[in-house]
Amino acid sequence: xxxxxxxxxxxxxxxxxxxxxxxxxxxxxxxxxxxxxxxxxxxxxxxxxxxxxxxxxxxxxxxxxxxxxxxxxxxxxxxxxxxxxxxxxxxxxxxxxxxxxxxxxxxxxxxx
Amino acid sequence: xxxxxxxxxxxxxxxxxxxxxxxxxxxxxxxxxxxxxxxxxxxxxxxxxxxxxxxxxxxxxxxxxxxxxxxxxxxxxxxxxxxxxxxxxxxxxxxxxxxxxxxxxxxxxxxxxxxxx
Numbered sequence: 001x002x003x004x005x006x007x008x009x010x011x012x013x014x015x016x017x018x019x020x021x022x023x024x025x026x027x028x029x030x031x032x033x034x035x036x037x038x039x040x041x042x043x044x045x046x047x048x049x050x051x052x053x054x055x056x057x058x059x060x061x062x063x064x065x066x067x068x069x070x071x072x073x074x075x076x077x078x079x080x081x082x083x084x085x086x087x088x089x090x091x092x093x094x095x096x097x098x099x100x101x102x103x104x105x106x107x108x109x110x111x112x
Numbered sequence: 113x114x115x116x117x118x119x120x121x122x123x124x125x126x127x128x129x130x131x132x133x134x135x136x137x138x139x140x141x142x143x144x145x146x147x148x149x150x151x152x153x154x155x156x157x158x159x160x161x162x163x164x165x166x167x168x169x170x171x172x173x174x175x176x177x178x179x180x181x182x183x184x185x186x187x188x189x190x191x192x193x194x195x196x197x198x199x200x201x202x203x204x205x206x207x208x209x210x211x212x213x214x215x216x217x218x219x220x221x222x223x224x225x226x227x228x229x
Contacts, residue, residue: 004154034217043116043202043220044155089154091218098143098162098206100218102154 003027004092006103014111019077021106023090026071030092030101035064035075038087038105047088048075080110115139116221118203124227127193133224135186135203144186145218146178147202155202155220161186193228200225 005024013019021035031052036044050057050064050073057064063076077084090103116137125131135144143162147155160168161180175197177189186203206218 032216036220041223041225043118043204043223046217046219049217093216093218097168098145098160099157099168100145100204100206101157104154105152 002104003030004090004101004103006088006090006106008106009104010107010109012109012111013080015082016079019075019080019084019108019110021075021077021088021090021108023073023075023103024071025073025092025101027092027094027101028071029094029096031095032093033064033066033073034091034093034100035062036089036091036102037084038089044089077108080108082110082112084108085110116203116205116219118201118221118224120224121222122225122227124229125190125193126229127195129193130189130191132190133188133201133203133226135188135221136184137205137219138184139205139219140183141205141207141219142183143206144180145202145204145206146176146186146188147204147220149200149202149223159188190226193226195228198227 034049035047038044048062066073087105087107089105119134146158149155158172159178164180175192179187200223202223203221204218207216
C-alpha cells in the first residue's frame with residue numbers, strides 16, 4: 001500500500017519556467033515532509049523539507065507548499081535550470097517514529 | 113558536513129558468497145537506516161537502528177543481516193543472496209528525536225550497487 005504517491009512519472013519544462021512537482025499522501029499521522037533529488041547511480045540528495053505546522057517553506061529557487069486538508073504537497077522550482085533534470089522523490093515521516101516513506105518519483109527534464 | 117559514506121560502491125557476488133556493505137557517518141546522528149532501491153522504484157525501507165539498537169525490520173529475509181557496531185557505523189551482512197536481490201543499497205542517517213513534535217532530515221549515502229550472479 002503506497003502511502004505517498006507521485007502520480008506524474010515524468011515532467012518536461014522549458015528552461016527559465018516554473019516546474020511544479022506534486023505529491024499526495026494518505027496517512028494523517030505524517031508530520032514531516034521532504035523532497036529529494038536523485039541522479040542516476042547516486043543516492044538521493046536532500047532538497048527541502050516542511051513541517052506540518054507550516055504551509056510553505058522556501059529555500060532559494062525551491063519552495064514547498066503543504067495543504068494538510070487535501071493531504072497534498074508540491075515542490076516549485078523557479079526558474080528551472082537544465083541541471084535540475086533528475087528524479088524527484090517526496091518523502092514523509094509519521095509522528096510515531098523514524099520511518100520515512102517515499103513516493104514513486106517524478107522524472108523532471110528541463111529543456112534548454 | 114552532511115556526509116554518509118558507503119563502501120564498496122560496486123559489489124558483484126555469487127549466490128554462495130558472504131559479503132558486507134559498510135556505512136559511516138560523523139554527524140552525530142543516532143538513527144541509521146538501510147534502504148533498497150530497484151530501478152524506477154522508490155527507496156524501500158529495510159532496517160532502522162536507533163541508538164545502536166534495531167528498532168525496525170521491515171520483514172527483510174534473514175539472508176540480510178544488519179549490524180550497528182557503534183553510533184557511527186552500520187553494516188549489512190549478505191549471505192546466500194538471490195539474483196533478484198541485485199539493487200542499489202542505500203544507507204542513511206538522521207537525528208533520532210522520536211517521539212518528536214517536529215521532524216528531522218534523513219541524509220543518504222551514494223549507495224552500493226549490488227549484483228548477485
